[in-house]
Amino acid sequence: MMSRFREIAAVFLVAAILYGMQRTTPLYSEITSLVPAYGEQGKRIDARAFAFAVVNVHLARMVRTESFGRTQDFTTSGVWVLIEGAAEAKRESLTLTTANWLGPSGISYALSQRFSILPGLLPNQRLEPGLPKPVLLAFEVPESEVSGATLLVPRNYMTPLDEEIRMPVTNIDTNAIHAAITLKRSTVGLPWILETE
Amino acid sequence: MQQRSTLRQRLIAILVTGVGATAAAAISFGVTVYEAAHPRAVPVVPAGEPIDTGRWNITFQAAHSGPVPPTGVEPSESKKFVLVEFDATNLSAATGFVSPTLFTVDPPVPNLPAPVFYLARDKWIASGLNPSMPERMIAVWEWPQALALPETLRLTVGSQIYKRRDNLYGASSWFDRDPIAVVELPVSRDGAR
Amino acid sequence: MMGDVAPRERRHYWLSLAALVVILPATVLASSWDSLMQWRANHYRIQISVERQAAQRYAGADWKLSELTRLPGGMPEESVVLVEFEAAVDDPAILSKSPCEVALTDEQGRIWKPVFLTEPIVRELHPEAAEKQGCSNFAFEGSSKGSRITMAETFTVPTAAENLALSVTVFGALPDYMLLK
Numbered sequence: 001m002m003s004r005f006r007e008i009a010a011v012f013l014v015a016a017i018l019y020g021m022q023r024t025t026p027l028y029s030e031i032t033s034l035v036p037a038y039g040e041q042g043k044r045i046d047a048r049a050f051a052f053a054v055v056n057v058h059l060a061r062m063v064r065t066e067s068f069g070r071t072q073d074f075t076t077s078g079v080w081v082l083i084e085g086a087a088e089a090k091r092e093s094l095t096l097t098t099a100n101w102l103g104p105s106g107i108s109y110a111l112s113q114r115f116s117i118l119p120g121l122l123p124n125q126r127l128e129p130g131l132p133k134p135v136l137l138a139f140e141v142p143e144s145e146v147s148g149a150t151l152l153v154p155r156n157y158m159t160p161l162d163e164e165i166r167m168p169v170t171n172i173d174t175n176a177i178h179a180a181i182t183l184k185r186s187t188v189g190l191p192w193i194l195e196t197e
Numbered sequence: 198m199q200q201r202s203t204l205r206q207r208l209i210a211i212l213v214t215g216v217g218a219t220a221a222a223a224i225s226f227g228v229t230v231y232e233a234a235h236p237r238a239v240p241v242v243p244a245g246e247p248i249d250t251g252r253w254n255i256t257f258q259a260a261h262s263g264p265v266p267p268t269g270v271e272p273s274e275s276k277k278f279v280l281v282e283f284d285a286t287n288l289s290a291a292t293g294f295v296s297p298t299l300f301t302v303d304p305p306v307p308n309l310p311a312p313v314f315y316l317a318r319d320k321w322i323a324s325g326l327n328p329s330m331p332e333r334m335i336a337v338w339e340w341p342q343a344l345a346l347p348e349t350l351r352l353t354v355g356s357q358i359y360k361r362r363d364n365l366y367g368a369s370s371w372f373d374r375d376p377i378a379v380v381e382l383p384v385s386r387d388g389a390r
Numbered sequence: 391m392m393g394d395v396a397p398r399e400r401r402h403y404w405l406s407l408a409a410l411v412v413i414l415p416a417t418v419l420a421s422s423w424d425s426l427m428q429w430r431a432n433h434y435r436i437q438i439s440v441e442r443q444a445a446q447r448y449a450g451a452d453w454k455l456s457e458l459t460r461l462p463g464g465m466p467e468e469s470v471v472l473v474e475f476e477a478a479v480d481d482p483a484i485l486s487k488s489p490c491e492v493a494l495t496d497e498q499g500r501i502w503k504p505v506f507l508t509e510p511i512v513r514e515l516h517p518e519a520a521e522k523q524g525c526s527n528f529a530f531e532g533s534s535k536g537s538r539i540t541m542a543e544t545f546t547v548p549t550a551a552e553n554l555a556l557s558v559t560v561f562g563a564l565p566d567y568m569l570l571k
Contacts, residue, residue: 027361028368075318077330093493093503100291110292113324114316129500130548131468140327 032160039167047163049090049155050127052135056084057172058196059146060181063138065115067185074114076140082181083137083151084194089127097123099137100152103145108152112138118183120191122153134190136183147174239353242378250378251357252289252371253299257380258282258333262346263387267315267335277340279350279384282317285326285334289359289371292325295334298373300380303353306344312336347384354378431564438568446570449488449563450481455556455570456540457519461511469549470509471502473556474519475570476540477530485530488562492525494545495569497553504543512544525558 039045044053059081063074074080087096099122101109111122118124120136127133141149147169154164184193242248247256260281265271267280287293297311316323317333326332340346356377361369419426440446445454457474471494479485494502504524513520522542523529529539547554559567 025367028366077332078327091499092501106290107328108291109327110325114319114321116324126505128502128546128548130551131465131546140330142327142330 034154034160034162034164036164036166039165041167041169041171045165045167046090047155047165049092049163050087050094050096051090051132052085052087052096052153052165052167054083054085054151054167054169057169058082058084058178058181058194059172059174059176060178060196062180063115064180064182065118065184066182067118072115073180078140078142079146079177080112080181081139081141081146082183082194083139084190085135085137086132087122087125087127087135087153088132089129091129093126093128094155095123095126096135096153096155098154098157100154101139101141101145102150102152103141104148105145107145109139109141109145112140114138114140115183118192119185134192136192136194147172237375239376239379242354242380244380244382248354248378248380249288250299250354251359251374252287252293253295253357254286254288254331255299255354256284257352257382258284259385260350260382261385261387262340265387266337267317267320269320277342277346279338279340279346281312281336281350281352281382283334283336284331286331287326287328290328292327294325295323298355300336300352300354302338303351303379306341308341310339312338346386350382350384352380352382354380434565435559435567436565438566440568440570442571445478446568447480448558448566448568449484449560451477451479451485451539453477453558453568453570458554458556459516461509461515463511463546463549464509467549469547469551470511471545471547471554472512472516472519472542473545474522474540474542475525475556475558476538479530479533479537479539480535482530482533482535484560484562486533488560490525490529490561491559492543493557494543494547495555495557496547496551500551501557502545502547505546509544509546 037045037047039052041054041057044051059079061079062076063080063082065072065074081101099111103109115121115138116123118136120134122135122137125133125135137151149169151167151169152164153167155162178196180197182193182195182197184195185191186193242257244257244259247254260279262277262279264275264277266276266278285295295314297314302309313336314323315321315335315337317335323332323334326334353376356374357371358374359369359371363370363372438446438448440453440455442455445452447453453475454477455473455475457472459472459474461470461472463470473492473494477485492504494504508520519542522540524543525541529541533539543556553571556570557567558570
């Protein structure tokens with residue numbers, strides 16, 4: 001009788017262990033997730049293959065681009081977040097093709113590709129070892145996702161277990177949303193000129 | 198005595214699992230056959246009514262046809278376009294592109310290339326749509342020259358489900374599922390410009 | 391339970407357990423063998439170091455770095471490096487089929503890849519070099535024994551970078567690659 005009881009108890013124990021293992025198995029995306037390199041806004045953040053720093057964060061209701069005499073308005077139902085920064089490759093020439101704005105709700109907004117021909121945009125900027133280059137990032141996010149966000153800059157988004165810079169956006173003035181920001185091409189200094197209205 | 202009883206127990210165990218597995222396979226096969234024989238009717242949704250496809254919420258507005266794409270610039274080589282305006286909201290948690298298989302022309306038109314999606318705001322080819330930021334989109338089919346432009350367009354809208362762990366890798370992603378709605382739109386003809 | 395089992399059976403039990411120690415790693419190795427070989431093919435490289443002005447036999451041709459010119463870059467601290475090199479073809483079989491990759495390296499092991507568009511300053515000061523093509527199988531298409539192919543690539547590097555060398559990899563000749571100093 002006692003041994004019969006012990007057998008049943010063992011079956012239940014095994015079932016409980018299996019259930020626990022099934023519930024706590026990490027997701028595939030977690031196993032192969034990117035390795036984070038944390039940093040602060042305004043400071044140089046080093047990953048192994050590249051370094052990145054945010055200089056300015058601007059907010060606007062509209063972005064106007066002026067390029068080769070052609071003016072275009074880019075409206076949005078949310079807010080434009082424009083980030084001026086610098087990036088540098090460390091060991092080998094590379095291009096950072098993507099970045100994400102991770103809102104406080106956990107929803108991620110990818111780099112906007114709506115005005116992708118402008119020079120200096122992150123995916124257009126070839127980074128060389130030892131030569132810091134100015135980079136411009138544009139995101140389009142709902143107004144509620146502006147404060148409390150984290151900027152994510154992965155080396156590239158295809159390779160699992162690659163590295164990713166994670167920078168909480170701490171210094172952002174949510175009251176100063178400009179009506180419009182104009183971006184122009186420039187031939188000296190920065191590759192773009194940013195004017196607020 | 199001990200030995201024989203174990204043997205009998207084993208036989209029963211084998212029998213039970215065998216019968217169980219066979220029954221499960223038979224039921225699953227039967228359900229598949231039954232569903233194939235009795236397809237569920239896909240509801241016809243009028244224009245202007247939102248359709249929740251799982252990953253997207255889309256509302257068809259209107260369809261028209263003509264020689265001018267949404268850019269407003271008529272191509273030098275005369276072409277026929279069929280344009281469908283719709284509102285799309287990304288219901289997922291990340292920026293995503295509207296898939297060319299989100300809705301398809303029904304019945305299929307031979308040699309019809311996949312549609313190109315334009316963002317009405319920019320009058321330009323759309324890039325990814327951000328979550329919870331509804332956008333007016335225009336799906337543009339380049340209609341085969343040999344075919345007459347349609348008077349009405351019947352579209353089958355697909356659906357998607359999110360799997361936290363897919364059956365192959367255990368990875369989280371979206372998967373296409375059966376059509377969820379059918380939309381019939383009258384196609385107005387743009388004035389020749 | 392184990393008490394009433396014959397000693398032979400018990401020995402088999404322990405032997406089987408011990409065999410697992412060998413068999414499990416062997417299975418892992420066997421099932422990942424192709425991936426391992428692929429990884430080795432992708433990463434294993436043998437360097438052929440070539441001194442300045444010397445010619446080196448590689449992938450069916452004699453290679454030589456003819457000119458390495460530093461020009462001022464668009465930004466301060468930045469240099470444009472124009473590298474002109476040539477290959478005297480002996481056997482075009484490998485060269486005309488497999489891709490060729492070049493990069494500029496320095497003594498710290500940093501790697502610069504060629505720029506996509508030729509820098510304006512190269513067009514201005516070395517128009518003949520700007521016309522030359524880069525290293526690729528297209529450069530060797532239709533070449534025959536005895537033909538001399540001249541090539542050029544442009545890089546942007548920090549002015550402070552020293553001991554620059556050109557690495558040339560023809561994929562058909564792997565694992566060997568050349569480092570032209």
